[in-house]
Amino acid sequence: MSKIRTDPEDFSRPIRRVLVGLLIILLLGLFLLWRIDSPRVERFRAALVDRVVPSFDWAFVPVTKAADMIDQFQSYAGLYEQNQELRRELQQMKAWKEAALQLEQQNARLLDLNQVRLDPKLTHVTGQVLTDSGSPFRQSVLINVGSRDGIRDGWATMDGIGLVGRISGVGERTSRVILLTDTNSRIPVTVQPSGQKSLLSGDNSTLPPLEFLEDPDEVRPGDRVVTSGDGAMFPPGLLIGQVVLGTDRRLRVALSADYQRLEFLRVLRSHQLDPITDAGALVAPPILPAGPDTTEALDTGAIPASGTQPEADPNADAGSETEGGDG
Numbered sequence: 001m002s003k004i005r006t007d008p009e010d011f012s013r014p015i016r017r018v019l020v021g022l023l024i025i026l027l028l029g030l031f032l033l034w035r036i037d038s039p040r041v042e043r044f045r046a047a048l049v050d051r052v053v054p055s056f057d058w059a060f061v062p063v064t065k066a067a068d069m070i071d072q073f074q075s076y077a078g079l080y081e082q083n084q085e086l087r088r089e090l091q092q093m094k095a096w097k098e099a100a101l102q103l104e105q106q107n108a109r110l111l112d113l114n115q116v117r118l119d120p121k122l123t124h125v126t127g128q129v130l131t132d133s134g135s136p137f138r139q140s141v142l143i144n145v146g147s148r149d150g151i152r153d154g155w156a157t158m159d160g161i162g163l164v165g166r167i168s169g170v171g172e173r174t175s176r177v178i179l180l181t182d183t184n185s186r187i188p189v190t191v192q193p194s195g196q197k198s199l200l201s202g203d204n205s206t207l208p209p210l211e212f213l214e215d216p217d218e219v220r221p222g223d224r225v226v227t228s229g230d231g232a233m234f235p236p237g238l239l240i241g242q243v244v245l246g247t248d249r250r251l252r253v254a255l256s257a258d259y260q261r262l263e264f265l266r267v268l269r270s271h272q273l274d275p276i277t278d279a280g281a282l283v284a285p286p287i288l289p290a291g292p293d294t295t296e297a298l299d300t301g302a303i304p305a306s307g308t309q310p311e312a313d314p315n316a317d318a319g320s321e322t323e324g325g326d327g
Contacts, residue, residue, distance in 0.1 A: 124158075124266040125149050130174065139182035139204060143265055146171045150269070156227075156234045157265045162256030163187075163227065163238045164265055177265065180240070180255060181208055188230040189240060189253075194218040197228055200240065200253060207244060207252035221245050225253050235270060 033041060127143035145151050147170050155167045157177050165185065169176035178185055185202035191210070196218050198210045213219060223243040229236030241255040 123269045125151065125269070126264055126266050127175070128264055129262045139179040139185075139202065140165075140168070141177050141179070141262060141265075142174050143177060143267070144174055145267065146173045146175050148172055151175050151267055154233065155270055156238060156268045158238065158268065159257045159262060159265055161239065161258075163234070163240050164257045164259075164262065166234070167267065175267075179259070180257075181205065181259070187240075188228045188233065189225050190228040190236075191219050191243060192224040192226060194223065197230070200225070206259065207246055207254060209246070210243070210251045210253060213251070216251065219243055219251055221251075232270075235268065238268075 033044070125145055127145035127149075130142040130144055143157075151167060151170050153167050153170055157164045157166065163180065165177045165179040165182075166187075167175050168178040180187065180200065180202055181204060182202045183204055185200075185208075187200045189198050189200045189210070190196070191198060191213075194215075196214050198213045200208055201211050202208045210219070210225075221243050225240040225243060227234040227236055227238040227240065239256055241253045241257075244252050244254045246252040
């Protein structure tokens with residue numbers, strides 16, 4: 001005889017239904033109990049709460065811990081955002097600090113420049129930079145001062161801080177300034193503090209090179225470059241710029257003048273130089289080769305065939321001239 005197999009679901013299903021029904025009845029009872037407005041029921045509710053709720057503290061521990069974790073996570077997220085904001089502000093403060101240090105160094109350089117005293121005999125004429133109309137020079141500008149203002153060729157021009165160039169061409173109302181960056185510009189300079197003499201040669205770049213240095217090993221980037229005054233071309237001590245090392249490993253000069261904004265230029269009146277009027281003072285006449293002395297023969301009017309002509313008596317000549325004059 002075969003056994004009848006029973007499914008476990010056949011026993012658990014009725015039990016679940018009974019439990020669900022009891023739970024529903026309990027909830028409805030609690031609902032009705034809490035909805036009844038009566039002093040006795042109110043006292044019963046209070047007693048029930050006092051009896052049951054404290055014993056359920058263990059059941060609220062996970063909920064409490066989860067709420068605390070959520071609060072802490074929100075606090076951590078706020079702290080993280082605040083930390084990131086402080087990091088950004090710190091980066092900005094570092095940038096401002098670097099800018100402040102650069103301004104401090106620049107201010108110190110300008111204060112040092114203001115203490116420089118040039119020759120008191122040097123005066124200046126200020127001119128406004130005009131639009132360049134073209135010239136043989138690739139790096140030049142026009143200013144609105146000329147011969148009527150006493151401007152002369154070769155005078156130095158500055159923008160207030162550093163040397164810009166020299167006058168090369170003077171008109172009645174305008175003058176042309178050839179800049180230090182032009183290929184036609186050659187200026188004798190001195191590198192401080194080593195005192196090395198050099199020649200600043202323009203090459204149409206913003207960093208003209210130093211040529212013919214006496215000892216390049218004595219020159220370091222950051223050294224100051226000023227005019228030397230050699231050849232009476234420029235007054236000595238005019239600031240030009242600082243030595244830098246170019247990309248081609250050559251020593252170049254970072255010009256102190258702001259070539260991007262040349263609005264006004266100062267033309268320095270140099271000392272009056274003695275003009276050269278006698279070309280023989282520079283170029284001596286050629287020396288002729290030595291030859292026979294024919295001065296005496298030309299004076300007597302005849303060349304003796306042989307022997308030596310006796311010297312005439314000057315007193316006799318004077319007496320004969322006197323007698324001839326009386327007769």
